[in-house]
Amino acid sequence: MNKIIAEVSIIPLGAGTSISWLVAEAVKVLQESGLKYQLTSMGTIIEGPWGEVMDTIQEMHEKVFQSGALRVSTSLKIDDRRDGKEVSMERKVKAVEEKLS
Amino acid sequence: MNKIIAEVSIIPLGAGTSISWLVAEAVKVLQESGLKYQLTSMGTIIEGPWGEVMDTIQEMHEKVFQSGALRVSTSLKIDDRRDGKEVSMERKVKAVEEKLS
Amino acid sequence: MNKIIAEVSIIPLGAGTSISWLVAEAVKVLQESGLKYQLTSMGTIIEGPWGEVMDTIQEMHEKVFQSGALRVSTSLKIDDRRDGKEVSMERKVKAVEEKLS
Amino acid sequence: MNKIIAEVSIIPLGAGTSISWLVAEAVKVLQESGLKYQLTSMGTIIEGPWGEVMDTIQEMHEKVFQSGALRVSTSLKIDDRRDGKEVSMERKVKAVEEKLS
Numbered sequence: 001m002n003k004i005i006a007e008v009s010i011i012p013l014g015a016g017t018s019i020s021w022l023v024a025e026a027v028k029v030l031q032e033s034g035l036k037y038q039l040t041s042m043g044t045i046i047e048g049p050w051g052e053v054m055d056t057i058q059e060m061h062e063k064v065f066q067s068g069a070l071r072v073s074t075s076l077k078i079d080d081r082r083d084g085k086e087v088s089m090e091r092k093v094k095a096v097e098e099k100l101s
Numbered sequence: 102m103n104k105i106i107a108e109v110s111i112i113p114l115g116a117g118t119s120i121s122w123l124v125a126e127a128v129k130v131l132q133e134s135g136l137k138y139q140l141t142s143m144g145t146i147i148e149g150p151w152g153e154v155m156d157t158i159q160e161m162h163e164k165v166f167q168s169g170a171l172r173v174s175t176s177l178k179i180d181d182r183r184d185g186k187e188v189s190m191e192r193k194v195k196a197v198e199e200k201l202s
Numbered sequence: 203m204n205k206i207i208a209e210v211s212i213i214p215l216g217a218g219t220s221i222s223w224l225v226a227e228a229v230k231v232l233q234e235s236g237l238k239y240q241l242t243s244m245g246t247i248i249e250g251p252w253g254e255v256m257d258t259i260q261e262m263h264e265k266v267f268q269s270g271a272l273r274v275s276t277s278l279k280i281d282d283r284r285d286g287k288e289v290s291m292e293r294k295v296k297a298v299e300e301k302l303s
Numbered sequence: 304m305n306k307i308i309a310e311v312s313i314i315p316l317g318a319g320t321s322i323s324w325l326v327a328e329a330v331k332v333l334q335e336s337g338l339k340y341q342l343t344s345m346g347t348i349i350e351g352p353w354g355e356v357m358d359t360i361q362e363m364h365e366k367v368f369q370s371g372a373l374r375v376s377t378s379l380k381i382d383d384r385r386d387g388k389e390v391s392m393e394r395k396v397k398a399v400e401e402k403l404s
Contacts, residue, residue, distance in 0.1 A: 005344055005345065007343075007345040007346070009380070011213055011215070011275055013213070013215070013218070013219045013221065014184070014218050014219035016215070016216050017215045017216035017272050017273040017384065017386045017388075018386075018388070019215065020395070020398035020399045020402060021402050023399050024399050024402035024403050027399060027403060028403065031403070038343070038344075039396055039399060039400065040310075040341070040343050040348060040392075040396065041308055041341075041348055041382075041391075041392040041393075041395035041396050042308065042310040042346075042348055042380060042382065042395075043310070043345075045343060045344055045345055050159060054155060054159070058151060058155070061179070061181065065181075065183060070182070070183055070184040070219045071180075071181065071182040071183065071184060071219040072179075072181050073178065073179070073180055073181075073213055074178070074179040074181070075176075075177070075178045075179075075277065075380075076176070076177040076178070076179070077174065077175070077176045077177070077312070077345060077378075078162070078173075078174070078175045078176075078177070079172075079174055079344075079345065080162065080166075080172065080173050080174075080175070081171070081172040081320065082166060082171055082172065083115070083171040083172060083320045083321075085320075085321070088344075089343075089344040090344075092323070092344035092345075093342055093343065093344050095323035096323045096326050096327050096330060096342060097342065099323060099324050099327035100327050100330060100331065100334070106243055106244065108242075108244040108245070110279070112314055112316070112376055114314070114316070114319070114320045114322065115319050115320035117316070117317050118283065118285045118287075118316045118317035118373045118374040119285075119287070120316065121294070121297035121298045121301060122301050124298050125298050125301035125302050128298060128302060129302065132302075139242070139243075140295055140298060140299065141209075141240070141242050141247060141291075141295065142207055142240075142247055142281075142290075142291040142292075142294040142295050143207065143209040143245075143247055143279060143281065143294075144209070144244075146242060146243055146244050171320045172320040174314055176279075176378065178211070178244060178277070180243075180244065182219065184219045184220075186219075186220070189243075190242075190243040191243075193222070193243040193244075194241055194242065194243050196222035197222045197225050197226050197229060197241060198241065200222060200223050200226035201226050201229060201230065201233070216386070252361060256357060256361070260353060260357070263381070263383065267383075267385060272384070272385055272386040273382075273383065273384040273385065273386055274381075274383050275380065275381070275382055275383075276380070276381045276383070277378075277379070277380045277381075278378070278379040278380070278381070279376065279377070279378045279379070280364070280375075280376070280377040280378075280379070281374075281376055282364065282368075282374065282375050282376075282377070283373070283374040284368060284373055284374065285317070285373040285374060
């Protein structure tokens with residue numbers, strides 16, 4: 001099964017400027033999915049098959065509404081590589097770091 | 102059924118610098134979906150229910166691989182509003198334009 | 203002078219869910235710049251040299267703070283092409299549309 | 304001086320599917336800037352004042368052309384917060400993680 005790497009950023013509107021608690025609600029949904037992920041200061045990176053990743057992102061987005069948001073702006077970037085190179089979050093960072101030293 | 106407005110941008114890698122023919126292949130898939138859309142110089146804006154929009158974006162993304170790309174970077178931004186205000190591509194632009202004049 | 207095409211989307215946080223008046227304040231700044239632009243339902247597309255475009259985006263971003271926002275999330279995508287093909291917002295859309303018919 | 308947190312992703316077109324060496328060239332420019340940054344599998348997060356961050360991103364973008372790319376798609380997301388809360392890459396991640404446990 002082909003794996004993608006996706007970065008998602010969920011911005012609730014109308015919920016004030018301190019939104020980390022809403023982001024945390026979405027991340028709890030992600031944790032229950034069992035998918036591999038990494039939190040960064042600008043989003044959440046998720047690794048897995050397209051269907052599982054997208055279903056989980058939809059659940060995360062819904063959770064932010066259920067937690068009180070009235071408008072949500074969700075951004076998503078997908079890297080999908082099928083040229084035979086193995087894909088993982090770690091390998092992508094390592095590939096750049098090796099060329100820096 | 103709640104409608105979202107989504108903007109999608111699909112960038113094929115390893116297919117040279119002239120990629121409009123690959124974008125056109127993806128847009129043909131979108132046209133067959135029957136969803137309302139608008140082409141812009143930086144992406145394609147689609148309006149519809151989450152499930153239909155996302156399924157269509159997956160098909161567009163797959164089509165770019167089937168047309169020869171070996172790696173695809175797909176970006177997506179979703180605006181989902183549930184505060185009772187009616188949502189459409191036209192209304193969003195009009196809401197800003199009215200405040201400019 | 204090399205021209206870029208940039209799409210900018212400015213999201214004010216802590217300003218409620220109806221933000222078109224804040225977007226309009228930013229667009230007024232853009233109008234004063236004299237740069238070519240197009241409003242879409244998901245952002246604003248701007249055409250011009252890097253320096254002018256970026257200075258204008260900074261002024262738009264600042265304007266949203268001056269108008270009352272306390273936190274602003276600004277997204278930007280730049281298409282910069284230097285392979286000899288002429289670049290413009292209209293040509294990019296036309297290049298795709300020609301391949302659809 | 305107000306600090307922003309920005310995430311930048313630079314995609315060279317017409318340079319094949321293995322682009323980590325081009326990303327590494329851009330990161331070398333960033334390292335020379337002295338700005339605080341973090342590499343992730345989907346982009347590079349940079350912290351600093353608007354002017355310094357943007358000048359560095361322009362240099363990174365130019366470097367990718369100088370290294371051989373003919374077209375470059377650069378995406379950027381800026382988080383700018385002026386509600387009195389201290390801003391840093393670490394604090395943003397910590398704020399979410401504290402609410403998860």
